[in-house]
Amino acid sequence: MAAPRASLCLVAPVWNRGTRGVRGLNRMVAPQGNQRKRRTLVQFLADHFYDVQALREYFLHKQALKVHQENRSVNSIKNRYGPYIAGAFSVLNQGGAVKFQGQEWIRPNGRGHFSLDFLKFQAVPVEAVDASGCTLNYSGLDNLLPLKELQSLWLQRCPHVDDWCLSHLHPLADSLQELSLAGCPRISERGLACLHHFQKLRKLDISDLPSVSNPGLTRILVEEMLPNCEVLGADWA
Amino acid sequence: MLRKALQLSSCRRLSARGLSTRRGGSTLDWGGKVSEIKKKIRSVLPGGTWDLPYDTSHLPPEHADVVIVGGGVIGLSVAYWLKRLETQRGAIRVLVVERDHTYRQASTGLSVGGIRQQFSCPENIRLSLFSASFLRNINDYLAVVDDPPLDLQFNPSGYLLLASEKGAAVMESNVKVQRQEGAKVCLLSPEQLRSKFPWINTEGVALASYGLENEGWFDPWCLLQGLRRKVQSMGVLFCQGEVTRFISSSAHMENASGEEVTLKRIREVHVKMDHSLEYQPVECAVVINAAGAWSGQIAELAGIGNGPPGTLQGTKLPVELRKRYVYLWHCPQGPGLETPLVADTSGAYFRREGLGNSYLGGCSPTEEEEPDPGNLEVDHDFFQEKVWPHLAQRVPAFETLKVRSAWAGYYDYNTFDQNGVVGPHPLVVNMYFATGFSGHGLQQAPAVGRAVAEIVLEGSFQTINLSPFLFSRFYFGEKFQEATII
Numbered sequence: 001m002a003a004p005r006a007s008l009c010l011v012a013p014v015w016n017r018g019t020r021g022v023r024g025l026n027r028m029v030a031p032q033g034n035q036r037k038r039r040t041l042v043q044f045l046a047d048h049f050y051d052v053q054a055l056r057e058y059f060l061h062k063q064a065l066k067v068h069q070e071n072r073s074v075n076s077i078k079n080r081y082g083p084y085i086a087g088a089f090s091v092l093n094q095g096g097a098v099k100f101q102g103q104e105w106i107r108p109n110g111r112g113h114f115s116l117d118f119l120k121f122q123a124v125p126v127e128a129v130d131a132s133g134c135t136l137n138y139s140g141l142d143n144l145l146p147l148k149e150l151q152s153l154w155l156q157r158c159p160h161v162d163d164w165c166l167s168h169l170h171p172l173a174d175s176l177q178e179l180s181l182a183g184c185p186r187i188s189e190r191g192l193a194c195l196h197h198f199q200k201l202r203k204l205d206i207s208d209l210p211s212v213s214n215p216g217l218t219r220i221l222v223e224e225m226l227p228n229c230e231v232l233g234a235d236w237a
Numbered sequence: 238m239l240r241k242a243l244q245l246s247s248c249r250r251l252s253a254r255g256l257s258t259r260r261g262g263s264t265l266d267w268g269g270k271v272s273e274i275k276k277k278i279r280s281v282l283p284g285g286t287w288d289l290p291y292d293t294s295h296l297p298p299e300h301a302d303v304v305i306v307g308g309g310v311i312g313l314s315v316a317y318w319l320k321r322l323e324t325q326r327g328a329i330r331v332l333v334v335e336r337d338h339t340y341r342q343a344s345t346g347l348s349v350g351g352i353r354q355q356f357s358c359p360e361n362i363r364l365s366l367f368s369a370s371f372l373r374n375i376n377d378y379l380a381v382v383d384d385p386p387l388d389l390q391f392n393p394s395g396y397l398l399l400a401s402e403k404g405a406a407v408m409e410s411n412v413k414v415q416r417q418e419g420a421k422v423c424l425l426s427p428e429q430l431r432s433k434f435p436w437i438n439t440e441g442v443a444l445a446s447y448g449l450e451n452e453g454w455f456d457p458w459c460l461l462q463g464l465r466r467k468v469q470s471m472g473v474l475f476c477q478g479e480v481t482r483f484i485s486s487s488a489h490m491e492n493a494s495g496e497e498v499t500l501k502r503i504r505e506v507h508v509k510m511d512h513s514l515e516y517q518p519v520e521c522a523v524v525i526n527a528a529g530a531w532s533g534q535i536a537e538l539a540g541i542g543n544g545p546p547g548t549l550q551g552t553k554l555p556v557e558l559r560k561r562y563v564y565l566w567h568c569p570q571g572p573g574l575e576t577p578l579v580a581d582t583s584g585a586y587f588r589r590e591g592l593g594n595s596y597l598g599g600c601s602p603t604e605e606e607e608p609d610p611g612n613l614e615v616d617h618d619f620f621q622e623k624v625w626p627h628l629a630q631r632v633p634a635f636e637t638l639k640v641r642s643a644w645a646g647y648y649d650y651n652t653f654d655q656n657g658v659v660g661p662h663p664l665v666v667n668m669y670f671a672t673g674f675s676g677h678g679l680q681q682a683p684a685v686g687r688a689v690a691e692i693v694l695e696g697s698f699q700t701i702n703l704s705p706f707l708f709s710r711f712y713f714g715e716k717f718q719e720a721t722i723i
């Protein structure tokens with residue numbers, strides 16, 4: 001399903017592309033030669049024919065819609081099984097992993113399938129979530145915010161996690177001890193400023209953030225803001 | 238016939254010679270052929286330009302369905318929503334008339350770029366919440382094929398409003414309303430304030446309210462350019478020129494109590510071109526007054542307010558230019574990365590700017606001290622006398638600040654109740670207002686544009702009911718006061 005669309009490449013690769021992880025982002029930075037050629041042809045056609053232009057706009061819209069779809073709220077599950085199961089389900093569904101208190105990590109297999117055994121942990125709080133590389137966005141985070149006992153959150157290389165998302169995380173401030181944002185392409189120093197709510201934080205990974213304009217200085221400022229937290233990030237020395 | 242044959246044969250001979258010479262010759266010929274083919278293709282493809290005897294491309298079209306006066310953020314937002322909500326692609330012809338495409342004096346570019354939900358009126362809170370979600374998804378709303386995504390540079394650092402003992406009760410009830418509307422705002426006692434922001438001197442502070450989400454500041458230029466880019470791709474027409482005159486027709490009627498009422502309808506808008514006496518009449522069905530601080534003048538042009546005082550005809554649009562200064566200073570010992578936009582009990586405000594211990598801020602003058610709005614010069618004494626003392630009192634580190642630069646801009650100040658004016662005029666029936674936001678117009682632009690588009694296209698407000706913002710309140714004298722003006 002994804003392959004023919006990619007080869008058609010009707011739309012300029014933008015952030016909204018529903019890719020997992022950094023692969024899609026790399027392509028954005030350095031488009032391959034033949035891909036660029038094809039794009040200019042489509043571009044040319046779009047400039048001259050309204051239909052092509054409309055088609056491309058439609059695909060652009062479709063991509064955005066897909067991300068929204070993947071991040072829709074899991075309210076029905078929440079009503080039936082409670083917030084922990086709902087949060088865990090939404091993460092697993094996107095290909096991430098969760099750890100209930102005192103249990104093993106649960107992750108989907110290579111094809112994205114996972115067993116529903118965890119439905120029995122309704123009363124067990126979720127203590128760690130690894131959503132690295134997921135298409136999680138602002139509205140998808142809503143499913144994680146009721147996890148009041150969440151201690152560790154990994155959001156490495158999430159293409160849709162941005163500064164708005166960081167300001168959205170404040171309900172987790174009372175429990176969160178470890179947060180990793182490494183490699184998120186859209187997080188900048190502006191969003192990191194919100195982390196001052198997280199005074200319980202003991203470990204924060206802000207390495208490899210391409211949108212941070214001044215990694216060395218930003219790391220010093222974050223360390224000043226969170227004096228009790230170990231900050232991993234750019235080495236300025 | 239003969240000529241053609243000759244031409245043909247010579248052509249053939251030429252090409253034969255071209256073939257017999259070395260490579261250089263043949264490539265030359267090849268290049269010529271390619272360009273000829275290209276020319277042919279271009280003439281067949283749609284979308285080419287004509288060659289007209291007179292170049293009139295700088296003139297606006299002679300007809301448009303909707304003419305928007307003012308291409309600031311509000312005007313462009315109205316254009317965007319009109320195009321987005323139209324039922325069929327290309328159904329409405331929208332023209333935006335802007336007198337200065339560099340936006341030198343427009344408030345949009347000169348603003349501080351703040352967005353907050355800490356208002357007292359529920360309508361303002363709703364407008365701001367809608368705008369926040371628009372800005373959050375700006376690359377879904379304003380995506381243009383082949384253009385890079387917009388980087389709004391949003392700083393989600395929140396607003397911190399401080400209240401004295403006198404203002405604490407009002408603040409508490411405001412926060413209650415804000416929470417009801419879904420804003421994420423928390424109240425802080427002086428004690429909590431000190432532990433969260435140790436650099437604040439809490440003397441004289443009884444209560445503080447602090448926005449946790451959807452509040453902060455962003456780059457107004459990015460929003461303006463993003464809207465412009467999108468609106469252009471949607472087929473909105475732009476024209477650089479000044480609206481100088483409205484031609485309207487009027488109808489005399491009697492109302493229920495037997496008084497005579499004159500209803501006016503604008504038929505034509507005269508657009509004067511830059512640096513010339515040339516003007517172009519544009520026939521139109523609807524005029525949107527989005528001229529920001531100058532919208533009072535546009536209303537006057539349409540004859541609003543020139544009847545006898547006390548009547549609806551004699552009720553002016555109470556939107557005036559008010560000059561506001563913004564100062565940028567440096568302070569090496571100043572507060573750190575966590576600094577929100579702080580609005581002091583005295584009315585002075587400041588926020589962080591970038592990472593290098595730079596801050597910007599200002600203070601609204603009292604009614605008696607209003608500076609002359611004739612130009613945009615900055616009064617540096619105002620900072621020394623009216624702003625700095627308050628800042629240094631609140632944040633002792635600011636004792637040692639050094640002002641780096643300053644600028645001034647115009648608030649589109651509504652002298653009646655400091656709130657926006659939205660919707661049609663009751664007598665000039667096809668002039669719609671979107672103005673008067675008195676220093677919070679930038680953040681509400683996305684939502685206001687939608688409301689205006691709804692009332693133009695559907696005849697009523699659909700998403701957010703803005704009927705308290707209608708013009709008629711000036712006639713009835715019903716103030717819809719916004720308490721928190723920064």
Ligand SMILES: Cc1cc2nc3c(=O)[nH]c(=O)nc-3n(C[C@H](O)[C@H](O)[C@H](O)COP(=O)(O)OP(=O)(O)OC[C@H]3O[C@@H](n4cnc5c(N)ncnc54)[C@H](O)[C@@H]3O)c2cc1C
Nearest residue numbers: 307309310311344345348349351480529646677678679680
């Ligand atoms: C110092 C300062 C700080 C501010 N801070 C904030 C803030 O933090 N948050 C916030 O939300 N808002 C803020 N504002 C307010 C905000 O900037 C304005 O409310 C908003 O920009 C209004 O947008 P507009 O499109 O109506 O006006 P403008 O951007 O002023 O656009 C009006 C346009 O109309 C054009 N025009 C006028 N007359 C004519 C004519 N006759 N013919 C053709 N064109 C014409 C003008 O050239 C102008 O470009 C601030 C304003 C100032 C001055």
